[in-house]
Amino acid sequence: YQWPGDPRHEALEKFIYEGTAPNGNIFFGVVNQCRFRTFPDPSSNDKSTTVAAQWLRFAYHDSATFNITDGTGGNVGEGMTETQNDYRHFPTKYISNADIIAIGAVAAVASCGGPVIPLRTGRVDAKSAGNPGVPEPDQDLQTHTEKFRLQGFNSTEMIELVACGHTMGGVESEDFPLIVDDRPTDPFMSSTSAPFDNTTAFDTSVVTEYLNGTTRNPLVISRNITTRSDLRIFSSDGNVTMNKLADRNVFQSRCAALLERMLNSVPKGVELSEPIEVIPEMPQSSTGLQIVNGTLSFFTSLRLARPTSDPSINGSHVSLYWCDRYGEDADCKSGFSNRIKGSSAVVGLQPSPILHRSGKNLTYYPFQAPIDPSRSISRFWWEMDQNGAPTRIDNNGERYPLLQDDIIYVPEQSSATMSAPNPNINGTDTTMFVVVGVREGIQPNRVYLEALDYTFEPDWKEPGTVTNITTEFTKNATLPIAPGYNLYSAHVTVLGSAPTMDYILEADGKKSILPYMPVSNGALLFIPTGMTSIPGTVERVVYVPGNGTTPPPPPNSAAARALGGCQYASLIVTILVGFLGLLA
Numbered sequence: 001y002q003w004p005g006d007p008r009h010e011a012l013e014k015f016i017y018e019g020t021a022p023n024g025n026i027f028f029g030v031v032n033q034c035r036f037r038t039f040p041d042p043s044s045n046d047k048s049t050t051v052a053a054q055w056l057r058f059a060y061h062d063s064a065t066f067n068i069t070d071g072t073g074g075n076v077g078e079g080m081t082e083t084q085n086d087y088r089h090f091p092t093k094y095i096s097n098a099d100i101i102a103i104g105a106v107a108a109v110a111s112c113g114g115p116v117i118p119l120r121t122g123r124v125d126a127k128s129a130g131n132p133g134v135p136e137p138d139q140d141l142q143t144h145t146e147k148f149r150l151q152g153f154n155s156t157e158m159i160e161l162v163a164c165g166h167t168m169g170g171v172e173s174e175d176f177p178l179i180v181d182d183r184p185t186d187p188f189m190s191s192t193s194a195p196f197d198n199t200t201a202f203d204t205s206v207v208t209e210y211l212n213g214t215t216r217n218p219l220v221i222s223r224n225i226t227t228r229s230d231l232r233i234f235s236s237d238g239n240v241t242m243n244k245l246a247d248r249n250v251f252q253s254r255c256a257a258l259l260e261r262m263l264n265s266v267p268k269g270v271e272l273s274e275p276i277e278v279i280p281e282m283p284q285s286s287t288g289l290q291i292v293n294g295t296l297s298f299f300t301s302l303r304l305a306r307p308t309s310d311p312s313i314n315g316s317h318v319s320l321y322w323c324d325r326y327g328e329d330a331d332c333k334s335g336f337s338n339r340i341k342g343s344s345a346v347v348g349l350q351p352s353p354i355l356h357r358s359g360k361n362l363t364y365y366p367f368q369a370p371i372d373p374s375r376s377i378s379r380f381w382w383e384m385d386q387n388g389a390p391t392r393i394d395n396n397g398e399r400y401p402l403l404q405d406d407i408i409y410v411p412e413q414s415s416a417t418m419s420a421p422n423p424n425i426n427g428t429d430t431t432m433f434v435v436v437g438v439r440e441g442i443q444p445n446r447v448y449l450e451a452l453d454y455t456f457e458p459d460w461k462e463p464g465t466v467t468n469i470t471t472e473f474t475k476n477a478t479l480p481i482a483p484g485y486n487l488y489s490a491h492v493t494v495l496g497s498a499p500t501m502d503y504i505l506e507a508d509g510k511k512s513i514l515p516y517m518p519v520s521n522g523a524l525l526f527i528p529t530g531m532t533s534i535p536g537t538v539e540r541v542v543y544v545p546g547n548g549t550t551p552p553p554p555p556n557s558a559a560a561r562a563l564g565g566c567q568y569a570s571l572i573v574t575i576l577v578g579f580l581g582l583l584a
């Protein structure tokens with residue numbers, strides 16, 4: 001992977017595999033580990049329905065006919081409202097609602113031990129209602145077969161898809177009192193809902209319990225014969241398909257294939273991406289220059305995606321290297337680079353269930369490098385030391401570019417405050433005070449920001465509001481002096497909770513853009529990931545282009561002569577230590 005690539009691709013990759021939105025909101029927290037929504041809260045009645053089940057059903061309804069502007073399409077159920085709430089803070093300019101619904105479904109299946117469904121993206125949000133008519137349990141077999149046919153599934157695939165869906169969750173009596181009555185004394189059923197099978201996992205239980213006659217699936221054994229839709233569907237070919245699905249491997253692979261097709265049924269003209277894979281080596285998206293504690297600092301964090309079983313991460317150390325941008329060492333042309341040695345691994349806290357189920361982990365190596373503004377930084381790379389065998393991680397030999405240093409973000413001077421509730425969006429406005437630095441010597445024609453944000457009605461009956469705001473920055477001499485930079489500030493009020501912003505500088509007929517900064521929702525400071533690291537000590541070291549590691553200086557080179565100074569310094573230290581030793 002060549003960094004930086006398509007920002008949409010990178011935003012989606014981050015969202016799917018790190019599970020965080022640009023503002024730091026964690027997406028997978030509620031669904032991880034196949035958990036109940038409120039369990040183990042003893043006051044909760046909601047013990048048979050996992051968040052994963054709700055998310056999967058939501059995706060089915062979205063693809064069957066439901067869409068976000070359609071209040072009618074048969075989307076009965078509390079799980080629907082709860083899922084909408086789980087999702088509403090996450091759409092951004094790069095990630096559509098429809099993609100979030102698909103990502104949610106893939107995560108749901110993975111979090112309960114199901115297959116990893118390849119994730120293509122690029123779904124376009126509907127602007128108007130689709131046809132109503134999600135299948136209802138009291139409809140006959142012919143009606144269901146026809147509905148699945150219209151969606152592109154034959155009658156065998158209908159059996160498979162319903163079994164794949166109904167391996168998770170159950171039927172709520174509150175939503176379907178005619179199917180499930182309130183039986184608080186039944187030890188198998190919770191007080192208000194009846195699960196489709198005996199496990200919360202994405203497994204064959206729904207099939208095997210049906211075949212061996214122990215099933216409690218309410219859509220098979222309901223007192224009300226008209227609502228036994230699963231029984232009619234499962235038995236429609238004399239149980240031939242159900243018998244095949246009883247095999248674990250068949251079940252997992254058929255479910256993966258059919259759920260993928262279900263999620264990929266998009267309107268004509270919408271073209272989905274190639275499946276989004278995790279990128280093995282990535283600079284964190286908050287990589288960049290910032291002013292922190294009055295010092296120009298380069299923040300980055302190497303993110304490695306490696307198999308969980310890979311022992312190479314254990315005890316590994318990573319060093320950060322970079323070339324100057326200005327001066328005699330610019331782009332390392334004099335043979336010198338800068339180095340901060342030895343960050344050790346920080347394992348990501350809450351891995352996305354999709355990544356976890358793919359058998360991989362994310363490991364981070366955070367860096368904070370003090371930067372001399374007169375030299376700045378042009379390209380960076382890493383060296384990873386695994387038991388004395390270093391390898392260079394350098395963007396396929398290109399090294400990682402810092403695209404511009406003309407406009408930078410100043411998080412410690414920026415702040416955000418929640419203003420009064422805004423009834424129009426059923427949420428709260430956030431007013432932000434944003435501070436950026438413009439490199440000294442630049443005479444800006446214009447410094448401004450472009451913010452983009454979405455808001456959604458809690459019931460999604462309306463498509464919500466898209467806020468597109470352009471705000472001018474003005475030079476602000478009252479802020480503390482920053483080395484090498486003049487500070488500019490702006491106030492901006494955004495609706496909704498996950499705005500993204502581009503900070504733009506126009507000067508000398510050139511446009512410099514600092515894109516897609518993480519913006520926190522209502523927090524006092526915008527603290528990007530990777531900032532928890534402490535400033536490292538910078539060394540000047542010889543740089544030799546090409547693959548491999550940074551070698552010792554060649555004899556008689558300018559670099560070696562310069563380094564000679566360091567050797568004298570260490571000699572003096574050695575003598576001094578020896579001398580002190582003698583004194584003692």
Ligand code: HEM
Pocket residue numbers: 048049050052053054056057060076077078079135136137138144161162164165166168169170171172173175176229
């Ligand atoms: C003829 C077709 C279908 C009918 C009549 C049907 C009917 C139902 C009903 C009545 C519920 C209970 C909802 C509630 O209590 O809120 C339910 C739950 C569920 N359905 Fe289906 N369904 C069908 C097909 C599917 C398909 C194809 C999938 C996915 C591939 C699916 C996934 C789910 C899931 C995951 C739940 C559990 C939701 C939860 O526990 O919150 N269903 N279904």
